[in-house]
Amino acid sequence: MSEKKRTASTRGKPRTPAPSATTPATAPATGEGGGGGLSRRRLLTTGGAAGAVGLALGATGGAVGHAVAADSPAPLTGLGATAVPFHGVHQAGITDRAQAHGHLLAFDLLPGTDRRGAAALMRRWSQAAAAMTAGRSPDGDTQAALDAGPSSLTVTFGFGRSFLTAVGLADRVPEALEPLPAFADEELDRARSDGDLFVQVGADDALVAHNAVRVLRRLAAEAARPRWQMTGFNRSPGATARPMTARNLMGQIDGTNNPVPGEPGFDEAVFVPQGGEPAWMAGGSYVVVRRIRMLLDNWENLSVERQERVIGRRKSDGAPLSGGDERTPVDLGARGADGALAIAGDAHVRVAAPESNSGATMLRRGFSYADGLREDGAPDAGLLFVAWQADPRTAFTRVQLKLSRGDALSQFVRHEASALFAVPGGCDPDGYVGDRLLEG
């Protein structure tokens, strides 16, 4: 099947609206016709989303009968039209905004898949990802996303240590890819840990995300089979007037201390530099994936005051208990009127802070998950923790060793699965992800 153009195919650099409640945010991006090498620029004519602030219908208030469809579907807006380019110095899906829907998968190579077969797989996958992220129908399309725009779809590929061994490249295993140590409080399910190949799919539309997973599954064909798959979510674009405030399923504001792209030290913390080792990882990053179940029934039985003491931040607005607002730096030395530390000795923000971990910094970009009930009736829900860094030995591992020994939060979470992957830099349109490893 050749690549066909989807309805409302677009391609272009996503816009970056200011995080202000009065800024229009879902404007249609400038589009580029995406089909077959065609690069004619055009403006989307689908109308985007609503216009004037004053455009509001009369509300009746009070009781209505729900006798008619109350809320028809919305046509294409920036949510659907936005495309995140697949090609580049780095892979997409790392510094981009985390989308509303995410799938994390690992694949294992099937017996008989050698370096050549792995290279062919990565080429098929990269070509399909490039098409889908631009809003085009890929080879092997299952067509579940046929009518949708790219919806900020990103596809990110990584290699496990076992992959390099399997394709005869054990001599190229990066030092940074050494297995994570065992941590004191983890209860890992090996069947949902590790894996040869990592795939992260994110999109603001669930069908677009799921279709991408199915396409990649089909293209894996006889070269690799799925090992595990996890599905998660983040807040939908447009759901809140405070879009920079992300809450996890515990209700706590999360990610405040994340490093910010463009600020000093960000690239050094997250990406392997050009000229770094090994050469095939230049522009790449290392990703730690952890399935962290939250004991929500227990957590929600705590008073808000006790929850705040466990975390070290106010629940309502994320301000550190040392004072200020969400963006105020945490003052680990601050004491209350009674002389006690404002932020407890075992508070999560203290134990996880860079100051407590020799400056260890990573970019957390995870998804919440809710997979129904466990056999014991407790919710199977929590955080798909996804952390990006230039070297996990001096970032995730350093922080997690500390957390596993003295974090008040640890009694309310269970680390159930874990994986570490080397995520190469991005590729050119003529190449594929991993080409510098597999062709070099």
Added chain:
Amino acid sequence: MSEKKRTASTRGKPRTPAPSATTPATAPATGEGGGGGLSRRRLLTTGGAAGAVGLALGATGGAVGHAVAADSPAPLTGLGATAVPFHGVHQAGITDRAQAHGHLLAFDLLPGTDRRGAAALMRRWSQAAAAMTAGRSPDGDTQAALDAGPSSLTVTFGFGRSFLTAVGLADRVPEALEPLPAFADEELDRARSDGDLFVQVGADDALVAHNAVRVLRRLAAEAARPRWQMTGFNRSPGATARPMTARNLMGQIDGTNNPVPGEPGFDEAVFVPQGGEPAWMAGGSYVVVRRIRMLLDNWENLSVERQERVIGRRKSDGAPLSGGDERTPVDLGARGADGALAIAGDAHVRVAAPESNSGATMLRRGFSYADGLREDGAPDAGLLFVAWQADPRTAFTRVQLKLSRGDALSQFVRHEASALFAVPGGCDPDGYVGDRLLEG
């Protein structure tokens, strides 16, 4: 904890835009201050979504480095600001547009919960649902949705046959609530079937939906415990220029033949009439919930032509194989040039058609689901089938008996769980769902 107003609280009748790709659709609804009895109307000043079609930033195209955040979060739009009223003649979540995220749950009463305890639970639940759907923080809030607008949240409650028996009201069991018969091809997991109480939660933001589930879980307290929970999704508003076209995970356009609210016969097909039997179900409906796993690996191995023959519609646009476009009525008698039936004898649309089932009509309003991998490596994914009707005996049951005997699609799906609930009409602000049953 008293009810507190959330950021961007709104309340009002959602607008009903025409299903045209050029109609603005996510305009902010007119808001009503939602806190503490306050009913001051106000216009949201959050800007809604983007304005002019011409408002587009220059696209760079080609490779970019992803070195900066490519796509900041969007502030509040109609997606977050839209509120669907909880009170009314019918419950919400039936004729409204199916939201992007959905949770289906059953609870079982705990030993010792009598009619009085059940009534207290339904009052707590109804009050919390009324608050949350209006964008207010309910009693028992876990605060994971604290910064979000109501995001079209709906909460819908139903009663299983076992509920009526447990609270001493076996004499009020509706005839229409008789257990569904066994169907030929089902493989039901009883632990994920049936249940005393049904809760359907839907919202266009995943955290809003999940928080509502947690709040209801907390309020169940010692009266009821969760029996099963399933989580699903639909297309995000704004993801497509063809918003009326819903595809399932098989890639097939689904729901074309659904009855349309406001058209003749709709209310009679879906709702128990005023004056109907039993009196406590006036304005109510019966919901059939089925977890239908799709054998996607098998399905996707078929050619598109074979997939279309199984369904009876073209995959690309949903047009029946008897000709026309998606909205053209299916012509079951049409024959091709070779004299063969255009729509095969065992095609899904033929076997499920009202004409094949004495006019049986139901309103399907389901969610897709994707719960990772099964132990055999196949995807645990498919359809959370949710169908609404005035009497399942002459609607779902009639159709499913036929499907289970001769539907070509049946070899690609597995019915894994099943439940039937009586969903009473809506309540007044002073009442609660089920009050006419439990107080009567």
